Amino acid sequence: DAGVIQSPRHEVTEMGQEVTLRCKPISGHNSLFWYRQTMMRGLELLIYFNNNVPIDDSGMPEDRFSAKMPNASFSTLKIQPSEPRDSAVYFCASSLGENTGELFFGEGSRLTVL
């Protein structure tokens, strides 16, 4: 299996621009997570999908962030407008089943907002 695939790997953008991050989970995994990692705050769960349905978006920082999962093989995380404080590494992870901590992470998307 190819694992969790994320794109882009690196994104540099200017404040106010729209950013879209993409994720393809492992085939057959029905749980998908978007995390953000920074030195200051560590790993933070942004949103959790189960069977393509958003279950918990309480970690989404504010209305500028949105996430979708139109089908079992694709998810997006969008930031509009972006701000310098959004600079972080964004990870997508998937798992087989809902109540498991056995997550498979993608390589991450490193976002820099100038």
Place this chain on the structure above:
Amino acid sequence: QKEVEQNSGPLSVPEGAIASLNCTYSDRGSQSFFWYRQYSGKSPELIMFIYSNGDKEDGRFTAQLNKASQYVSLLIRDSQPSDSATYLCAAGGSNYQLIWGAGTKLIIKP
């Protein structure tokens, strides 16, 4: 507030020695515990999980759980330079939520 605490390190261990990484958690309802390894610039990778009190061994790695003390540890025997990484401890409950520690940076000195 549910928390998982780890010493941030760095923890420096000579090659060939045993590296001991520790983690405490606040939620007594936590049922499962996970150790992820994260190399610099890479993504976290699951290396061990433990659900029951006691020890669980997998190759050079041993996870230890003491629910009474709310304590989890990871032992790495015969440490290698390739073990140098940040180790994240995470606690899980009855649902999808994981509580993550901030990680311990481990350095294995040749």
